[in-house]
Amino acid sequence: MIISVASGKGGVGKTIIATSLVAALGDGSQLLDCDVEEPNCHLLVKPQILTSEIINIPVPLVDEEKCTVCGKCGEICRFSAIVQIGKSVLTFPEMCHGCGGCMLICPEKAITETEREIGVVETGFFGSIEFVQGRIRIGEAMAPPLIRAVKRKINPNKIAVLDAPPGSSCPVVTTVLGSDYTIMVTEPTPFGLNDLRIAVEAIGNLGVRMGVVLNRSDIGDNAVREYCESNNLPILAEIPHDRRIAEGYAVGALLIESAPEYRQTFLNIFSQIRQSLENEGKELRTGTL
């Protein structure tokens, strides 16, 4: 089973929820940090990292001896990553999406591929729980290929919990695609509601089931609850503002360490998800604890 934890708005507690969910589920689960720009799960679960793999994407390399400067590569490239300027062909590897079009079209077979590093994927354990994270190279704009590399480490025999990046654009879609269920974390404020709406639309388009965890549930107003009710989004749990949780998080403590009474809340969240998927008649790839 794949459960992603997303939010729209940043800083509402995705990582807090994802890490404590996994900690409560134990070694039948696996934690994958797909927020490759700013991965934070490791600060809370303090994993022992055992492997580190550099992830590259292919970018073109032009053999000037063979190149006749016909310009076809520049015509096919839609990302301005290879351009004919006067009597030479210039490449801009940072712009390249790695589609391979220029290499395919070159009539002189003058283009081969080299690599551009986009980041690393690390794997390890915290306790006996499997952990995976991606870390984008600073200055690299293209997160989705790295997120896909993280997702290739999903263990099909476990309950995989994916911590998504904030927002609602391509990195979020790349993370959530293929999930059985998405936990939307938000807070009951105008910002929380606006961003929840956008993210629900983005993820709803993918046909993934969703439920909401309302964090700092006693601040703000009631508009998020009303929105959830009118859109048939179940509220899986409400967690009131609690200074113990905020202060514990600041120094890298899990929510269920700062406030142990919430362990049961996380198990309840999981049972609701399992129930919802069973009701839908979804064949669960795994899910027994």
Add this chain to the structure above:
Amino acid sequence: MREVVIISGKGGAGKTSLTAAFAVLAENKVLADCDVDAADLHILTDPKVKNREDFIGGVKAVIDSEKCVQCGQCIDVCRFESISPDFNVSPFTCEGCGVCSHICPEQAIELVEPVNGRWFISSTRFGPMVHAELNPGEENSGKLVALVRNQARVLAEQAGHDLILVDGAPGIGCPVISSITGADCVIIVTEPSLSGVHDMERVLKLAKGFNLPISIVVNKADINSELTAKIETFAKEVDASFLGKIPYDPDVTRAMVQRRSVVEVYDGPASAAIREIWNNFNEQGNC
């Protein structure tokens, strides 16, 4: 003209609340919301839209099933595994590279230009604002960010304003890179947690890579005063200007519920701290 971009690395650190507060305090400015996939600044500024345009960010492949002979060449060349065995293109994974369209012997694949979002020029009680909405789940946010910033610059020049306040996106990826490229300086908002510090360090390295002057603000500073002190020391070490600390103050959320910036409606500790930070920014001027 100064273009100041407010970023944070970590989401929810207070970028938009701070941008809106600066909008109240600053004079002669244009606002730009560059968090195009989860824009919130409009909630506090109540923009009246004057001009609205569609945004087309890129192309997507579409297979014409009438013309398609299912030869499979498109599936072979697609590096993004976007074409299903029954010859449908997934709009969620298609990068719009057009290689399938080029290879198709039947010319059965068309590249269409879907509308990915909209952008707006508006007036607000704080002056002109440029903002945008990327359609949920879309890509090319970097392009839309660049467009918003260009429009803000044009507006500022036309109106003779000397300041552009840019609300940035979280993270360090495509929209953030697009927000800070060619800007004059950045203000990093962080919070005293291990995540806040970790994310600040990464976004600071990014901004350093662009040789931008950097200022740092700590929000919710009293959650952990030890880490707040550490951030202050760190700022000195990396030649960033430390503008100040904002204490945790429920007035910020109370004001948000009223769709106002905290400095407009409350005179509590957060408002006082933000006013001082704005003065420090203008006087210490790491920009």
